[in-house]
Structures are given as structure tokens and as C-alpha cells.
Amino acid sequence: MNKELSISKITGYDRFKCSADKCKFTCCEGWDINVDEDTFNKWKNEESKFNYILQNLKLKESGEKKEYFLDKYTHETCPLLDENGLCKIVKNHGDEYISLTCQTFPRIKNILGDRNEFTLSCSCPEVIEIISNIDGKINMICKDNNASIDSSLEFKVRETLISVIQHNELALEYKLIICFQMLLAILENVHIQKRRLFTEIEEYKDKEYMKELEDMYSKVNLNIDESIEELNNLFLDIVENYRDVSGLENILEEISGFAEEIEIEYLCEQWDDYKGKFEKYDELIENCIVSKVLASCNSSDIEEVVISFEMIILEYLLIRYALFLKYCISEEEGLDIQNIKDYIVVFSRVIGNNTEAVIEFINEGFGSEILDVGYICFISLY
Numbered sequence: 001m002n003k004e005l006s007i008s009k010i011t012g013y014d015r016f017k018c019s020a021d022k023c024k025f026t027c028c029e030g031w032d033i034n035v036d037e038d039t040f041n042k043w044k045n046e047e048s049k050f051n052y053i054l055q056n057l058k059l060k061e062s063g064e065k066k067e068y069f070l071d072k073y074t075h076e077t078c079p080l081l082d083e084n085g086l087c088k089i090v091k092n093h094g095d096e097y098i099s100l101t102c103q104t105f106p107r108i109k110n111i112l113g114d115r116n117e118f119t120l121s122c123s124c125p126e127v128i129e130i131i132s133n134i135d136g137k138i139n140m141i142c143k144d145n146n147a148s149i150d151s152s153l154e155f156k157v158r159e160t161l162i163s164v165i166q167h168n169e170l171a172l173e174y175k176l177i178i179c180f181q182m183l184l185a186i187l188e189n190v191h192i193q194k195r196r197l198f199t200e201i202e203e204y205k206d207k208e209y210m211k212e213l214e215d216m217y218s219k220v221n222l223n224i225d226e227s228i229e230e231l232n233n234l235f236l237d238i239v240e241n242y243r244d245v246s247g248l249e250n251i252l253e254e255i256s257g258f259a260e261e262i263e264i265e266y267l268c269e270q271w272d273d274y275k276g277k278f279e280k281y282d283e284l285i286e287n288c289i290v291s292k293v294l295a296s297c298n299s300s301d302i303e304e305v306v307i308s309f310e311m312i313i314l315e316y317l318l319i320r321y322a323l324f325l326k327y328c329i330s331e332e333e334g335l336d337i338q339n340i341k342d343y344i345v346v347f348s349r350v351i352g353n354n355t356e357a358v359i360e361f362i363n364e365g366f367g368s369e370i371l372d373v374g375y376i377c378f379i380s381l382y
Contacts, residue, residue: 006115006144010294012130013118016107021085025125025345027105028087029077029246035068036100043097050097053089056080077246108295113150115142119295122288123348128341131287137166138287140294153194154300156201157186161293161309163205165286172282173382174214176289176313178204181213181373183306190302220377224271229264231379235321236260237365238314238358242350251346255325267328271381274327277335278320288344289316292352306370307359314358315351317379319343 035057043050056079058071070078080088089098106124110117117140120127131138139162164179165172182204189197203209236259243252289312296308322343327335351358363369 005111006142008115008117008140008142010117010119010140010291011134011138013107013120015130016120016126019126023125024342025123025247025349026077026085027102027124028081028085033070033078034099034101035070039097039099040068050093053080110295110298112155112298113152115150117294117298119291121295121348121352122291123345123352125341125345127291128288128344131291132284132337132341134287138290138294152300153190153197153302154298154305156198157183157302157305158293158297160201160204161297162290164210165290165293167207167210169207170210170214171279171382172286172289172316173380174217176316177217177373177376177380177382178210178213180306180309180313180376183302183309184370184373187302187306217377217382222378222381224268224381225264227378227381228267228271231317231321231381232259232264232267234379235318235325238318238361239350241357242354248346248349251322251342254329255322258325258329262325262328267324270328271324274324275381277327278323281335281337281340284340285316285319285344292348303370310362310371311351311355311358313376315347318351319347322347 040057043053047054056071057068060067060069070080078087082088082091087098087102095103106121106127108119108121110119119140120130122128122131160182161179164182165175167175170178182201186197186201189200236256239252239256242248243256245252292312292315293309296312297305299305299308319340323335323340326339326343359369362371366372366375
């Protein structure tokens with residue numbers, strides 16, 4: 001008899017409710033919507049009934065693999081929305097006939113060992129609202145008191161990443177760099193005895209060791225002019241293909257145009273003042289990062305975990321830098337919390353919903369899918 005899987009849910013999971021046509025960032029535009037094989041077969045088996053849907057599909061083939069997507073350009077909305085922004089499939093046939101992607105988003109389900117884990121995607125504005133209203137730190141909640149303790153390497157790694165990120169006495173950018181360093185060390189030593197590797201990982205939960213690492217990185221001499229110039233160029237390169245994407249263009253076009261024209265010297269003069277104001281929102285940003293770790297850093301392949309965490313770091317740096325550009329444009333005294341929430345959604349979509357494209361960009365530009373920790377330090381501007 002198969003053992004029943006335990007269920008764990010991220011903090012706030014059951015509070016999610018889609019705002020449908022009232023959503024500021026509809027999930028029905030700005031990205032390619034995948035159609036799973038079961039849904040495609042449902043439509044195909046009743047071709048006369050679903051012909052208007054089948055006509056709006058495109059096929060992508062890679063070797064023997066076939067994938068179906070709704071036929072639209074990246075910057076367009078789903079062709080199956082009505083004039084009020086509501087789904088024609090749901091209206092005409094019910095939820096059971098939409099694709100798995102549309103049924104589940106922004107919910108994420110991962111089967112890990114003997115448990116089902118349910119998390120939420122930060123590319124949905126309703127999820128960011130939920131996270132912003134959480135009092136304290138975000139985590140996974142398991143209602144099964146008899147659930148077994150996972151002793152796998154991937155669980156230990158993820159647990160330690162979260163422990164480091166939720167460390168109260170270190171700046172967030174240092175915590176991200178330390179996590180990345182740890183992952184690179186694990187990747188290099190993954191072949192050694194499991195007990196010894198676990199012992200080395202456990203070191204990252206020691207407060208004194210963490211403080212030593214922070215002190216080490218704080219002594220790295222960074223040239224702020226060169227760092228901001230590099231981050232500015234990286235920002236422009238990554239957002240280039242998304243500046244006219246429906247739902248994103250209102251935010252990206254303004255700050256991208258500013259980044260292209262502004263003098264780096266001016267940005268350097270504004271950075272320290274901005275950074276202090278941004279840090280006031282670290283609790284929200286930290287909870288979003290932990291949410292992403294819980295959702296995506298689960299693979300038994302450590303290299304995949306390294307790349308997933310690298311994407312999380314890039315999201316954080318781009319969110320922080322994009323808000324910096326907005327801060328410089330507005331010339332206001334503080335930061336607007338709604339802008340912060342909106343930018344988290346936007347860059348969760350730019351990076352999180354287009355991970356393969358970003359990885360390809362990094363590989364082409366840096367000669368590897370995995371960035372050097374020194375480069376991460378260089379663009380972190382701590």
C-alpha cells in the first residue's frame with residue numbers, strides 16, 4: 001500500500017483569490033501560455049466544438065518533443081479573452097477545459113519525497129499583497145504532525161539557504177552572496193562523503209561564521225562608478241526584449257529610457273541615500289526571496305539549484321536597481337510601497353517567466369551559465 005503524501009503549504013497559500021479582470025497585471029498577457037497534452041487532447045477530441053481554440057495554437061518542436069502554445073506574440077494578450085478581459089473558454093465551457101497553466105497559476109505544486117508542497121508565484125500581484133500582509137517570516141506549514149524529516153541533500157541545502165536569508169543580523173545583499181558562495185562550494189564538493197558535506201553546510205547556520213563571511217566581503221574594495229555602470233548596462237541588456245511587452249511597458253519604458261540617457265556620475269551621487277531608504281522594505285523583499293527559494297530551489301541536481309538561486313539574485317538586483325532609477329526620476333523623498341510591489345511582479349515575470357532566455361543570455365555574455373561570485377559582489381553594490 002502506497003504511503004499517503006503529506007501536504008505542506010507556504011504561509012498565506014489559502015488566502016489567494018484571483019482578481020480576474022480587475023487585475024493590474026493580468027496573467028493572460030506578456031508571456032507564452034503553454035497548453036498541456038491532456039488539455040490539447042480534450043480540445044482535439046471534440047474538434048468541431050473547440051475549433052476556435054485549436055485555430056489559435058502554435059506548435060513548437062524540438063527533436064521528438066512537441067509543445068503547444070497559444071498563438072500570440074510575446075507582447076500581445078491571449079487571443080481567447082473577450083472584450084472585458086475574461087476567458088472565453090471558461091465562459092463557454094468551464095474551468096475544466098482551460099490548460100493546466102491557466103488552472104493553477106500562480107499556484108505552484110512540487111512533489112518532494114513523501115510530501116506535496118504548495119507555494120505561490122511572485123509574478124502575481126495578489127500574491128505580493130498576501131506576502132506584504134504577513135506578520136513575520138514566511139515558511140512552509142505542514143499539518144501532518146507525523147510527517148517524516150527529509151534527510152536528502154537538496155532539502156538540507158534549501159533549509160540552509162532559508163536559514164541564512166532569514167538571519168536577522170546581516171544585510172540582505174551579504175546574505176545572498178553568502179548563499180551563492182555556499183552553493184558553489186557544494187557544487188565543487190558534491191562528490192565527497194555526505195556526512196562531511198552536511199557538516200560543512202551546517203557551518204552556515206553558525207552566527208560567528210556568518211559574521212566572519214560578512215566581514216570578509218565588506219572588505220572587498222568596489223569602485224562604485226564601475227559597479228553602477230556595469231549594473232546599468234546589465235539592466236538595459238536584460239530588459240531590452242521586454243520594454244514593449246503588454247503589461248510591462250508602462251514601467252520598463254520609462255526607467256529604461258532614463259537609464260540610457262543619465263550620467264553615471266549622477267547615479268553614484270544618489271546611491272547611498274537611496275540604499276538606506278530601500279533597506280526599510282527588506283522584510284517584504286526577504287519574504288519574497290524565501291518564497292522563490294521554496295518554489296524553485298528543490299532539485300537533486302545541485303547545478304540546477306545554483307542556477308535557480310542565481311536567477312533569484314538577479315531578480316533582487318534588478319528590482320532594487322529599477323526602483324533606484326524610478327527614485328532618481330521622481331526626485332521624491334521616499335519610496336512608494338505600491339511601486340515596490342509592482343516592480344517585484346514585473347521582474348518576477350522578466351526573469352522568472354523567461355528563465356531559459358536569461359540563462360542563454362548569461363551563457364553567451366559570460367561564457368558560462370553560472371556567474372562568478374566575484375561578479376555578483378561587483379554588481380551588488382553593498
